[in-house]
Amino acid sequence: MKDDKKRYAMLIDLRKCIGCNACAVACKSENNVPLGVWRSWVKKVEKGNYPDSQEFFLPVVCNNCEKPICVTVCPVWASIKRPDGIVYIDPHRCIGCRYCMAACPYGVRYIHPTRKIAEKCTWCHHRVDAGLLPACVLACPTEAILFGNLEDPESEIAKAVAKNAVQVIKPEIGTDPHTFYIALDIDVVEAKQTEKKLREDKE
């Protein structure tokens, strides 16, 4: 496979997710993510009333969009989309203006508390460049996360995306996300903390 186009993508099978947070922990450890901020996390939502209820898990990572609004709004080209599709932030270029955070429809960006620059999940680009899988993919005990080159028809992810009903978060925003989900529930995506709970959490 020489000189073929590369487009990385991730597929998370929510039917297999058990909400163990191993991906979030592995991410924190791999990327040195400080306290209080997250590159990936697992949103947990309960639907229905007990005992007729079910808990749903939504692991969130950066969508590394095809048309990333964060790259559009970055005034200094610190956020760039690499040819392989990964949206990367140049730590030496970023001025910490927070515009990408304001514009990102998925809220995956944060300002590093001491470095004062924007950071986010890059599908562990440093590992991918070295031929390894992202930390969350390796950590997942149920192998719910797939990662690979979507342009390569022989790859596991290309086959899985082709053969399953997949969904992305907020397709209506028009950013063309490349983190796909199987069995994504719209209520789980849209569920918001109530104002009261938000205030309590912030305090």
Place this chain on the structure above:
Amino acid sequence: MDTQVLYNIVHQEAFGLNIAIYFYLTGLSAGSFILSTLAYGFGLNQYKPLGKVGVVLATGLLIMAPLFLLIHIGMPHRAWHLFIYLNFESPITWGSFLLVLYPINCLIYGYFMFKERMKPTRIFGFIGIPLAILVHGYTGFILAFGKARALWNTALMPILFLASAIVSGIALMILVCIVRDRFFSKAKKVSQELIFSLGRLLAWMIVFDLFLVACDLIVLSISHSDAQAAAQLILSGKFSLMFLVVENLLGKIVPFILLVNPRFRSTASVIVASILVIIGIFYMRYVVVLAGEFIPLM
């Protein structure tokens, strides 16, 4: 169906109070500048006393405004990146040039005005008008580009910002003129005619601003679910007191009544109206910025 969030992370605030203050100051500056050109650019001689005050305010405020940006950004010593690495799709890049060109133009315009050289004053006044409109209009685009935030992502945002800029600019100008005439002029007397004429201008700009706010709200409240949630947040949620009472009732409707009702026709009521407007527009910036990012996206 009952859905309840059991766990989710708390997101950092992207734009905060500093950005609201920055928008407020550029708005005041653009409003003052446009008023100052009424006499020196467009030849409306009854507004001649505003010319010099206007340009001094416009320049001073616009030199203050970017300081709040420097406080806001995490890496202020890298601010020069804005002029080297240019992304012309980003409103902040447009702004970094406008924020340099506009105050320089203000200084040149002011210099010729104080030297009483009318022809160049007029020319730089006319160059300054589009700059003033852009320097505040682009801040509307900054918010409008936040495309997942229902309260921000509207084409009305730049024009809404401009209308409120002119409203706050007129109110500030009224107060500054009154203070100048009362305490620093030879006559120590306030020019009633000028104040009332500015007051009438303010009243009708308030009507225009209210009209735009109403347009925005009406469309928000029937649009998609995020937009409805945003409308609900400012109409009956956490920001309702600020939005309905401080921004619109005290900041627009009460001043409008004070300004147009002949029973209240006095300098004192114009002063009260102007102070209310200035506070109200500050809360407008605050509500737009803070309420816009209050609802979590995920």
